[in-house]
Amino acid sequence: MEQTMGIVMLLVGGGLMFSLLVFFTCEEKSLKDANFSDMKCMVTKEVGVTECFSQFNTIRYLGIFFITLIFFNSLVANYVAIPNGFGMKEILAYTFVPSLLGSCIILLVKWTYQPVMKLISSFLYGATFIAASVIVFSTTALFNS
Numbered sequence: 001m002e003q004t005m006g007i008v009m010l011l012v013g014g015g016l017m018f019s020l021l022v023f024f025t026c027e028e029k030s031l032k033d034a035n036f037s038d039m040k041c042m043v044t045k046e047v048g049v050t051e052c053f054s055q056f057n058t059i060r061y062l063g064i065f066f067i068t069l070i071f072f073n074s075l076v077a078n079y080v081a082i083p084n085g086f087g088m089k090e091i092l093a094y095t096f097v098p099s100l101l102g103s104c105i106i107l108l109v110k111w112t113y114q115p116v117m118k119l120i121s122s123f124l125y126g127a128t129f130i131a132a133s134v135i136v137f138s139t140t141a142l143f144n145s
Contacts, residue, residue: 004084004086004090007080007084008086008090008093008094011076011080011094012093012094012097012098015072015073015076015094015098015129016097016098016101016102018072019065019069019072019098019102019125019129020102020105020106020125022065022068022069023065023102023106023125026061026062026064026065027061027121029061030057030058030060030061058124062124062128065128066128066131066132069128069129069132069133070132070135070136073132073133073136073137074136074140076094076136077136077137077140078140081094081137081140082140082144091133091137094133095129095130095133095134095137096130098129099125099126099129099130099133100126102122102125102126102129103122103123103125103126104122106118106121106122106125107119107122
């Protein structure tokens with residue numbers, strides 16, 4: 001039991017650090033040509049979020065983040081979770097703890113600077129992490145049963 005919890009804690013920390021690194025890299029790539037005064041459209045004008053996302057290629061970089069997480073989570077599922085006989089509570093801990101902690105870290109990093117964009121970024125990070133984990137672990141469970 002103690003060994004399983006240690007492995008889960010290492011996975012949670014590794015998943016959190018890896019996904020935050022990839023997310024911040026993708027976010028910086030999507031905002032490399034951004035003039036942050038242009039983002040005031042989110043607060044001062046009635047402009048759709050999709051217009052701002054298309055302007056900064058957010059969906060493309062979010063797709064890269066999603067595919068990277070699919071690959072990483074498939075490695076976790078096939079080489080750590082299945083060989084160690086992880087159950088639902090370990091998988092749920094791996095899915096939700098890095099998602100919630102990462103979202104909170106993203107909110108805290110630059111909350112005073114563009115809070116609307118950080119709120120959206122934290123939601124996109126958490127939702128993408130959960131979606132990638134759910135897809136990988138559910139398909140892995142289906143193929144291994």
